[in-house]
Amino acid sequence: MKALSTKQQHIIDFIRHSLVERGYPPSIREIVSECGISSTSVADYNLNILEKAGYIRRHPEISRGIELLTRSPAPGYLLHIPIIGQIAAGEPIPVPTPDTWDTIASSETLGVTEDLTRGKEGVYALKVKGSSMVDALINDGDIVLMQYVNVVENGEMAAIWLKAEREVTLKKFYAEPGRIRLQPANSQMKPIYVRPDNVEIQGRVIAIIRRLV
Amino acid sequence: MKALSTKQQHIIDFIRHSLVERGYPPSIREIVSECGISSTSVADYNLNILEKAGYIRRHPEISRGIELLTRSPAPGYLLHIPIIGQIAAGEPIPVPTPDTWDTIASSETLGVTEDLTRGKEGVYALKVKGSSMVDALINDGDIVLMQYVNVVENGEMAAIWLKAEREVTLKKFYAEPGRIRLQPANSQMKPIYVRPDNVEIQGRVIAIIRRLV
DNA sequence: AGCCAAGGCGAACATTAGTTCTATAAAAAC
DNA sequence: GTTTTTATAGAACTAATGTTCGCCTTGGCT
Numbered sequence: 121m122k123a124l125s126t127k128q129q130h131i132i133d134f135i136r137h138s139l140v141e142r143g144y145p146p147s148i149r150e151i152v153s154e155c156g157i158s159s160t161s162v163a164d165y166n167l168n169i170l171e172k173a174g175y176i177r178r179h180p181e182i183s184r185g186i187e188l189l190t191r192s193p194a195p196g197y198l199l200h201i202p203i204i205g206q207i208a209a210g211e212p213i214p215v216p217t218p219d220t221w222d223t224i225a226s227s228e229t230l231g232v233t234e235d236l237t238r239g240k241e242g243v244y245a246l247k248v249k250g251s252s253m254v255d256a257l258i259n260d261g262d263i264v265l266m267q268y269v270n271v272v273e274n275g276e277m278a279a280i281w282l283k284a285e286r287e288v289t290l291k292k293f294y295a296e297p298g299r300i301r302l303q304p305a306n307s308q309m310k311p312i313y314v315r316p317d318n319v320e321i322q323g324r325v326i327a328i329i330r331r332l333v
Numbered sequence: 334m335k336a337l338s339t340k341q342q343h344i345i346d347f348i349r350h351s352l353v354e355r356g357y358p359p360s361i362r363e364i365v366s367e368c369g370i371s372s373t374s375v376a377d378y379n380l381n382i383l384e385k386a387g388y389i390r391r392h393p394e395i396s397r398g399i400e401l402l403t404r405s406p407a408p409g410y411l412l413h414i415p416i417i418g419q420i421a422a423g424e425p426i427p428v429p430t431p432d433t434w435d436t437i438a439s440s441e442t443l444g445v446t447e448d449l450t451r452g453k454e455g456v457y458a459l460k461v462k463g464s465s466m467v468d469a470l471i472n473d474g475d476i477v478l479m480q481y482v483n484v485v486e487n488g489e490m491a492a493i494w495l496k497a498e499r500e501v502t503l504k505k506f507y508a509e510p511g512r513i514r515l516q517p518a519n520s521q522m523k524p525i526y527v528r529p530d531n532v533e534i535q536g537r538v539i540a541i542i543r544r545l546v
Numbered sequence: 547a548g549c550c551a552a553g554g555c556g557a558a559c560a561t562t563a564g565t566t567c568t569a570t571a572a573a574a575a576c
Numbered sequence: 577g578t579t580t581t582t583a584t585a586g587a588a589c590t591a592a593t594g595t596t597c598g599c600c601t602t603g604g605c606t
Contacts, residue, residue: 142392143400145357147593159555164595166553179355183396183562183593187356231446236544254519257470257543277545306467330470330541331449332490338583360563372585377565379583396563396592 128166130155132175135188145186199237201230201265207246207279207288230263236327242268243326255304256290258328264290265326277305277325283318290325337386341379343368345388348401358399412450414443420459420477420492420501443476449540455481456539468517469503471541477503478539490518490538496531503538 134154138146146154151163167186170176179185230245237243248262256277258264264279272278278293280302291302291312300319303311337345347367351359359367364376380399383389392398443458450456461475469490471477477492485491491506493515504515504525513532516524 139356142398143352143358143390144392144395144397147396148595149593157554159557160594161556161596162554177356179357181561181594182357183360184357185355185594231448233444235444236542254470254521257467257472259470259518305472325545327545328541328543329449332538332540340583361565362563370584372587373564374566374586375584394564394591398564 125166127155127157128170131163131166131170132188135176135186139188145184145188147184199232199234199243201232201237201243201245203230203245203247203263205246206249207264207290230265230329232265232327232329236265240267240326244268253290255306255309257305258290259330261330263329263331265329266323267326269324270321272321272324279322279325281320281322282314283320288322293321337383337388338379340368340370341383344376344379344383345401348389348399352401358397358401360397412445412447412456414445414450414456414458414478416443416458416460416476418459419462420503443478443542445478445540445542449478453480453539457481466503468519468522470518471503472543474543476542476544478542479536480539482537483534485534485537492535492538494533494535495527496533501535506534 131151134151135145138144138150148160148163148167151157151167152160155163157163157166167176167178171178175189177187177189179187244266246264246266248258248260248264251260253259266279272293274294276293277290279288279290280293281288289302291304294301294303294311295316296313298316299313300316301311301313302319344364347364348358351357351363361373361376361380364370364380365373368376370376370379380389380391384391388402390400390402392400457479459477459479461471461473461477464473466472479492485506487507489506490503492501492503493506494501502515504517507514507516507524508529509526511529512526513529514524514526515532
């Protein structure tokens with residue numbers, strides 16, 4: 121593939137600049153004045169070359185319909201996860217309510233890229249209180265990303281409310297005949313077994329973030 | 334601040350969708366047909382409300398001049414941290430070289446907001462290999478955010494190369510008279526003591542990210 | 547010289563798309 | 577009940593913007 125001319129490189133840079141700074145792509149005439157081109161047809165000509173070369177995608181008949189295909193500076197979209205409360209051994213975890221999804225209204229949010237959530241819906245965050253979950257390799261002050269679900273697959277890490285013990289715990293969940301095995305993330309520790317009617321799944325753990333220093 | 338109507342929420346979602354899927358913002362008439370509005374003036378009316386509320390910025394007289402201000406609650410700027418290698422018990426950690434800072438060139442990057450790095454310089458990421466660091470509450474597959482430093486304050490978590498043992502470990506660092514105390518993050522575990530000339534600090538641990546599911 | 551392709555230029559043209567004006571209906575305030 | 581506010585409709589107007597076409601320059605080739 122042929123190398124880009126300096127003019128074409130300039131156009132690409134300007135498109136990227138426009139997207140970052142203003143949130144929308146440039147028009148052909150803006151490219152003309154920014155890149156020192158003297159006619160819209162020249163810009164059109166070079167844009168067609170850039171499209172053939174795979175740098176952009178043009179959407180005909182659409183104003184500013186230039187899509188930048190090089191995702192170099194966009195490894196994933198930035199999401200705002202609401203931090204709706206805390207999780208501790210002795211209390212059920214907070215359940216998301218419709219208004220807690222309003223990320224603007226939420227007092228605190230956590231910015232993560234969507235490669236962490238992998239497009240999941242209903243994701244929220246909780247702050248860990250206390251050291252009761254070190255067997256799940258989770259420490260006081262950690263942030264856990266949760267997804268609001270009532271069932272989990274075998275082997276997934278879940279937030280589980282043990283009714284009899286009145287205690288919430290984060291463990292890997294395995295449904296076995298007549299019982300449920302709860303396996304700590306720390307493989308050196310032994311699993312515990314509980315009766316199915318004693319567990320209530322309160323969510324699935326998506327990720328854990330620990331900030332030190 | 335007043336809550337958004339479902340229609341306004343729909344408009345915001347569609348603008349975001351358009352930007353992600355097509356790379357450019359929608360026109361007013363596209364919003365009209367997508368959101369079931371029957372007049373461009375109604376869309377205009379609601380867009381003005383959204384602009385007053387700080388959700389978007391409109392650029393007058395410009396086609397598709399709608400900028401999504403998703404940074405409204407100031408979640409911090411999105412940074413691209415290069416993942417330059419892995420960390421395992423038996424080998425020194427990779428040292429960043431000038432070209433590994435070129436995030437575009439780096440094969441893999443991690444998107445994090447700067448509230449995680451708190452503006453620190455020289456931050457890079459490593460992938461944890463093996464289960465040798467469970468005493469630091471770090472598991473196989475975790476991502477550790479490191480800062481490239483040679484000295485750390487007492488109490489900070491550091492990557493430490495034990496020369497005699499030929500082993501890297503993540504521990505809290507405490508310089509004591511005549512010896513150095515390395516304290517596991519898991520407070521239930523006992524510290525180890527080593528001679529000062531046996532330790533080489535390879536970096537400071539900024540944060541840990543664990544992705545499950 | 548003659549030919550041809552790449553690249554550039556300028557203007558005209560046709561849509562697209564933002565703006566504005568007036569009218570209407572429902573809800574809220576008085 | 578009347579007025580004000582909020583929200584919706586439809587249409588006309590105008591600016592912004594993509595597209596196209598003829599013409600020109602330059603450089604390589606025969």
